[in-house]
Amino acid sequence: MGYDVTRFQGDVDEDLICPICSGVLEEPVQAPHCEHAFCNACITQWFSQQQTCPVDRSVVTVAHLRPVPRIMRNMLSKLQIACDNAVFGCSAIVRLDNLMSHLSDCEHNPKRPVTCEQGCGLEMPKDELPNHNCIKHLRSVVQQQQTRIAELEKT
Template sequence: MGYDVTRFQGDVDKDIICPIFSGVLEEPVQAPHCEHAFCNACITQWFSQQQTCLEDQSVVNVAHLRPVPWIMRNMLSKLQIACDNAVFGCSAVVRLDNLMSHLSDCEHNPKWPVTCEQGCGLEMPKDELPNHNCIKHLRSVVQQQQTRMAELEKTAAEHKHQLAEQKRDIQLLKAYMRAVRSVNPNLQNLEETIEYNEILEWVNSLQPARVTHWGRMISNPDAVLQAVIKRSLVEIGCPASIVNELIEKAHERSWPQGLATLETRQMNHRYYENYMAKRIPCKQAVIVMACEKQHMGEDMVQEPGLVMIFVHGVEEI
């Protein structure tokens, strides 16, 4: 909407005064035929009332407007203007074409970011600092955190309820299929299909893992370590039908022929990179499920899968 003439040093040529705002031209444009110049914002607002040039009443609209000649832009750029923040203590006078650069660094800008030094460390606009209250701010932060925690707890409770309902639905479906099987033996494989899909869904929910030290496998974990891993499997939702079987296969005595002894493991070491391992959270242990190993030979996999425990070297991908 133009610059106030009183902000400029010296006399200002009348040819660079906007006839609408009566201030120095800001983002100037001109009518194509009469070449009268206006602030872009001023003439655009004027056109909302009538589609004519304010100076000579010739017909013109926004689409007709053109940039002013370079000589006028050059005149404007050389004008010396007082900073916008003069009322806040800034005494700087700069060229008009340098005004925006100065304003971005002007420390007298009331919106200049400052940090509260009274204790809370909050960053805020400079003009808000006098009315800032650390205690009030910190209480607001605590209330926001409490609200967020309540929302998270509510969401977690809803998810837990949904999971419980899904498990109940699965159990009911299994019971239904058992009843159907007793009537129609041809459907006896449907229950196994449902169980397989449940296992596959659980496997897909686990985090993929990379093993960096295959030679650090604990091939015969003791009962205590097995109990720890079993509890972790239960906590991450492992289907109850395979928990015990997986734990039994954590020992090399239950591993397939290609993993059965230290010698065979060393000989088949090159095949380990083809394993798609899933990590047991927070444990140096992985699950290697047969449903993901169809590309492996039977001597390297075991139904429904294996638990491998390591001293170290398990990373999530």
């Protein structure tokens, strides 16, 4: 399923839009005869219903698909996209080919691992930190250790 067009700065060339989901191509593949390009996930889902090109209805199967030309991949990689975490306050606009590396380091990512600084040192997703209870966590750790010790003493 493609990227939402509204996340991109400027106009996106219509050749970079998936005809199935109307999003910007994500992991694009191409039908060999008609050369129509689709998101890999979109066309794979389409093929579960029928074995034709969604644009011109020519016969196509997953085995026929091939990568899009390098020039199309280059055009996609240069597009400027807003971070997935914009709704959480990130204002970064990055090249599409740098999006994944940005997301792994984005301080606004609610799933970014953070370490509890209240005493237990547990690493957890950032969005779980407000509901975290060190005492409850440490009690659980102690109980697990006690259970393990009891098991080892039995042998």
